[in-house]
Amino acid sequence: MPEPFVITRAVHGEIVVLALAGFLDAHTAPRFETAVQSEIDAGHHRLVVDATALSYISSAGLGVFMGFIEEVREAGGDIKIAALAPKVREVFNLLGFDAIFDLVDDVPAAVERFTATPSA
Amino acid sequence: MPEPFVITRAVHGEIVVLALAGFLDAHTAPRFETAVQSEIDAGHHRLVVDATALSYISSAGLGVFMGFIEEVREAGGDIKIAALAPKVREVFNLLGFDAIFDLVDDVPAAVERFTATPSA
Amino acid sequence: MVPETSVRSLEQRFILKVPSSTRNLVMIREFVNRVAEQAWLSETERGQLELAVDEACSNVIEHAYGHDVQKEVTVRATFDDDAVRIAVVDQGAGFDPEAVDQEALETLIEQRKTGGLGMRLIRSLMDEVHYEIEPGRKNELTMVKRRQPPGVGPERGSGSDPES
Amino acid sequence: MVPETSVRSLEQRFILKVPSSTRNLVMIREFVNRVAEQAWLSETERGQLELAVDEACSNVIEHAYGHDVQKEVTVRATFDDDAVRIAVVDQGAGFDPEAVDQEALETLIEQRKTGGLGMRLIRSLMDEVHYEIEPGRKNELTMVKRRQPPGVGPERGSGSDPES
Ligand SMILES: Nc1ncnc2c1ncn2[C@@H]1O[C@H](COP(=O)(O)OP(=O)(O)O)[C@@H](O)[C@H]1O
Numbered sequence: 001m002p003e004p005f006v007i008t009r010a011v012h013g014e015i016v017v018l019a020l021a022g023f024l025d026a027h028t029a030p031r032f033e034t035a036v037q038s039e040i041d042a043g044h045h046r047l048v049v050d051a052t053a054l055s056y057i058s059s060a061g062l063g064v065f066m067g068f069i070e071e072v073r074e075a076g077g078d079i080k081i082a083a084l085a086p087k088v089r090e091v092f093n094l095l096g097f098d099a100i101f102d103l104v105d106d107v108p109a110a111v112e113r114f115t116a117t118p119s120a
Numbered sequence: 121m122p123e124p125f126v127i128t129r130a131v132h133g134e135i136v137v138l139a140l141a142g143f144l145d146a147h148t149a150p151r152f153e154t155a156v157q158s159e160i161d162a163g164h165h166r167l168v169v170d171a172t173a174l175s176y177i178s179s180a181g182l183g184v185f186m187g188f189i190e191e192v193r194e195a196g197g198d199i200k201i202a203a204l205a206p207k208v209r210e211v212f213n214l215l216g217f218d219a220i221f222d223l224v225d226d227v228p229a230a231v232e233r234f235t236a237t238p239s240a
Numbered sequence: 241m242v243p244e245t246s247v248r249s250l251e252q253r254f255i256l257k258v259p260s261s262t263r264n265l266v267m268i269r270e271f272v273n274r275v276a277e278q279a280w281l282s283e284t285e286r287g288q289l290e291l292a293v294d295e296a297c298s299n300v301i302e303h304a305y306g307h308d309v310q311k312e313v314t315v316r317a318t319f320d321d322d323a324v325r326i327a328v329v330d331q332g333a334g335f336d337p338e339a340v341d342q343e344a345l346e347t348l349i350e351q352r353k354t355g356g357l358g359m360r361l362i363r364s365l366m367d368e369v370h371y372e373i374e375p376g377r378k379n380e381l382t383m384v385k386r387r388q389p390p391g392v393g394p395e396r397g398s399g400s401d402p403e404s
Numbered sequence: 405m406v407p408e409t410s411v412r413s414l415e416q417r418f419i420l421k422v423p424s425s426t427r428n429l430v431m432i433r434e435f436v437n438r439v440a441e442q443a444w445l446s447e448t449e450r451g452q453l454e455l456a457v458d459e460a461c462s463n464v465i466e467h468a469y470g471h472d473v474q475k476e477v478t479v480r481a482t483f484d485d486d487a488v489r490i491a492v493v494d495q496g497a498g499f500d501p502e503a504v505d506q507e508a509l510e511t512l513i514e515q516r517k518t519g520g521l522g523m524r525l526i527r528s529l530m531d532e533v534h535y536e537i538e539p540g541r542k543n544e545l546t547m548v549k550r551r552q553p554p555g556v557g558p559e560r561g562s563g564s565d566p567e568s
Pocket residue numbers: 179295299300303304330332333334335340354355356357358359360379
């Protein structure tokens with residue numbers, strides 16, 4: 001009955017893909033924050049968030065993206081967000097995240113964007 | 121999000137199969153009662169209830185079985201109940217319905233029982 | 241996942257109030273399931289609690305309020321380390337729980353009854369059942385599901401000591 | 405299915421009270437969804453209401469109560485033919501909603517902020533938002549979603565007039 005929040009990590013060369021499933025809200029956002037922080041701590045700045053199975057996001061989840069984007073970009077990386085469901089994407093759009101974040105259709109497209117722009 | 125209650129009717133010769141899906145509770149039991157009453161009114165006394173997709177039952181649902189079983193049996197028929205999920209079957213057992221009703225594994229088995237015992 | 245002891249040691253309280261309509265039984269069952277989940281009941285126990293509360297609320301909607309949607313059904317749930325307690329409250333005319341016939345299933349069937357199963361189901365499903373009847377003011381049915389002591393196993397049997 | 409006019413003409417009221425923990429946001433969202441469903445809101449509108457109430461309750465849990473699970477969050481929902489109204493109530497220290505900075509997203513990002521988006525989201529998602537602040541006694545955030553007039557179409561656009 002509960003839809004859990006699960007983060008699955010995969011590595012594509014220099015790129016780390018974090019796949020999110022379930023609800024990203026004020027309860028689960030700290031886990032996502034920790035996951036992103038760990039990547040940065042390990043020197044991984046080219047991150048793709050695969051949102052295919054993400055069914056819900058609230059501002060606590062958006063805040064994680066907001067808090068790390070400058071840091072990864074300054075380090076020559078990015079957080080690309082792939083495969084947002086329409087309901088979830090609507091929340092990104094409503095707050096203007098679509099103008100600042102690279103929202104792409106799927107994970108291969110996100111990986112492609114990174115390889116088109118070599119890292120610093 | 122709401123799991124509706126749906127009744128689907130099928131006819132196998134003299135036997136009518138009512139397939140139930142979703143929640144059978146005090147809100148939806150009146151619809152099931154009406155469906156069974158219509159069969160009896162039309163002279164159909166050999167009924168199979170296919171519970172494969174029935175995910176929940178409360179006493180209001182059990183009451184429908186209880187209220188009609190004498191009538192169909194007196195008319196030489198029966199209400200056979202097929203494919204109860206374990207959670208739902210537990211409720212039948214708890215009230216002793218398993219001693220009175222013919223609870224069978226699947227619809228073919230239910231139909232088989234009717235043809236093995238010709239109707240009056 | 242493991243229970244958080246710091247949270248579990250307090251009593252937690254949850255209240256749901258809905259208009260008296262069978263339409264709201266779905267919402268009541270979801271509420272009970274969520275509370276039961278947080279109280280770390282097993283799936284079997286969650287199902288038992290869900291059904292018992294459904295039965296109690298169906299009785300309030302039908303018998304205490306005669307389906308008057310302007311009346312309100314209250315479900316109050318608390319849990320701590322020992323038990324989950326759910327009270328269903330109405331302000332109807334009340335009734336004498338002792339005086340309710342508990343006819344054998346065979347008798348109900350002969351009489352072509354369609355009801356009379358709810359209270360025995362509640363008693364079979366729960367570890368304790370209390371009524372506090374103050375007609376017109378507050379009729380409260382309290383149902384207790386004791387928590388399985390830690391380490392006894394993942395599941396307790398379904399309905400410890402069914403009565404009917 | 406068609407709305408039941410006899411039921412819809414009355415105001416219906418639903419209340420949920422839960423301990424102040426983000427763990428209970430799932431339960432709150434389910435509650436809001438069920439009420440919205442009964443009020444015949446479209447799927448888009450249900451999602452908007454769900455998110456706005458989640459934001460309001462997350463603020464209460466974090467800012468009004470500092471995650472103290474012994475405090476209680478109250479969500480009160482009513483609907484009638486015209487609108488769905490949801491009030492989120494806390495008894496915390498209160499705050500001045502007018503004084504809350506509404507920095508541009510770019511500024512929040514430069515400052516590496518992880519918060520500050522909740523209230524603008526609520527305002528974008530709902531048709532009306534009111535605060536009634538009585539510090540320590542009762543701080544109430546009321547959010548209104550007006551019902552689409554019958555016959556205007558199956559769905560209204562997502563977020564009529566987003567503000568941010
Ligand atoms: N909350 C209540 N208020 C008034 N009467 C009640 C209430 N709950 C139960 N009763 C009485 O107890 C009887 C038995 O209830 P129950 O065993 O649930 O069967 P049923 O509801 O199908 O009749 C009811 O018929 C009713 O007379």
